[in-house]
Amino acid sequence: MVLIDTSSASVTTRKLTTAKAMVEGISQEMELDQSVFVLGEDVGAYGGIFSSTTGLLEKFGPKRVLDTPISETAFMGLATGAAVEGMRPIVELMFVDFFGVCMDQIYNHMAKIHYESGGNVKVPLVLMTAVGGGYSDGAQHSQCLWGTFAHLPGLKVVVPSNPFDAKGLMISAIRDDNPVVYMFHKGVMGLPWMAKNPRSLGAVPEQSYEVPIGKASVVRTGKDVTIISLSLSVHHALDAADELATQGVDCEVIDLRSLVPLDRGTILESAGKTGRVLVVDEDYKSFGLSGEIAAVICESDPRLLKVPFARLAVPDVPIPYSRTLEYAVLPTADRIISEIKHLMG
């Protein structure tokens, strides 16, 4: 096992998109471990609708990269059964929004078997799924829903925001003996057919390495205010921090990377340092991640904060189709700047 922190990514100058970094992680593990295989809808010849499996079929063949029928219950359960028998499946749910047709296999089976068996049966698999909006795909193809998965016991949940973490977290997820839900935002993949932030392209070491599950990353240090975020919203937070720096506000930005386990230590340390916290979350606002982080701080010591806790999340409405409406509900750099200015008084 090689552990590399984001800070040492500078040792390599090779740059990959998040999608290519993910695929490289999968490919290297498939070379190492014959029990790893990939299944899902359009993961073969198409290479994954969001390029999460590009080239794997050509490299490993149809016995290890399998297109499935549109039968999510059957193939989710198949992944669980294969994992129980010692294989390490990577199963793709094309959009997280589709979980409704197969959630029983996810939350009642893959998530609970280890517990119900008293630890006697392990379910080592990766459930990877595309999340997020911003490209007018409407209410059934634009959700994040990580709070839903993180709420249910028995699933680890990781959400990379950049190429380096995407590869390292994928390798960690494959090697983990638990079901790991790996949620990639379409907007961080660096797809040629979708507007992208420059942070979707980044330095990625060629060798295999792990990014530890359960460890947040302080992607920008600052002393005035802490922005806690994940996935594409980290890009927006960093853009906002760059702009705010020119106005004399020094932001610390935390990329959670994992929701389960949640790195409470890093959250509390930063909250204690700056005394001001804004959570930026592309998932729905109520009963979710942003409220959970507020609770983590309150349960520890509400006096850590000098000003009231703030959150910027999707209000409790379905994601709208029309661009003006969609961008009225999604977190953006401009909206983050406005929230921070409010926090700074």
Add this chain to the structure above:
Amino acid sequence: MDSQTRLGLYKTMVLSRSFEEAILRDYHADKKPAWDIGAGLIPGEMHLSAGQEPVAAGVCAHLTADDAVTATHRPHHFAIAHGMDLRLLAAEIFGRETGLGKGRGGHMHLFDPSTHFSCSGIIAEGYPPALGQAFAFKRQGKDRVAVAVTGEGAANQGGFHESVNLASLWKLPVVFVIEDNDWAISVPRDSSTSIRSNAVRASSYGIRGARIQDNSVEGVWDAAKTAIEKARAGEGPSLIEVHTVRLWGHFEGDAQAYRDDLGSLIDPIPAYASQLESDGVLTTELAGKILKEAKRQVDDAVEFAKSSPLPSAADAEKYVFA
């Protein structure tokens, strides 16, 4: 069929029934006078399989511990026929630390790695994991098979249809078993299912389907032999539906007021005993010995369970993750 095989089927059924009669006694023993489902040595829902033993005995006679079985919320007869350790089974039902799942699972959630047995409390959802076990067996290049069990009510669930289609498409070594006991809790088959035989549904997915009409353990044994041999030979999945009988309620405490067939039910175990006796395979004396031995094993298992410690409350959060 040779006499030893026939006696083996009989012994399996007797062991299963003896076990469930013991569970039945202890389940109800301390829930009176005010019946409280959550009270007593065995709390919670209890779905017993009395009457359906021929299905489990006939199928599992062809399996080894290397083969997988995924069963339903009514799992005991399959667990026992597939060779689960009775002590571990009983201890789990009694919620003890020595149980299969250390008291975390309960009677609908039995996971036994040593016999590749599992079950699910969700209708039809035991089918998909069986595909994965069969997939792994096929990849390993071994002739192991997975048996997936549901009731007839499950054959109207999407998970059933998705699974049969995918197993057929990928030629997975799976044998689908449907226990048609006529009742989906209180809804009769005629009110839930548009066709008379689910074997027809098998053929619509391009696999072999058979329906055993009379809850005959030997009929099940024959059909399962063919299906399992074909699966082992790489010839893909099959489906067997057995018209069986639910002698007791959906769960214990079910008054079954909705049921008008209770007077006409045939208990398959004495019926099979009579058949074996008239064929000269079983004597009254031998039947007594078989019953005595079954009760000895059951008593041992129940005693083990009752004398085992309950899990520590401090460990409730243990085993969420590996």
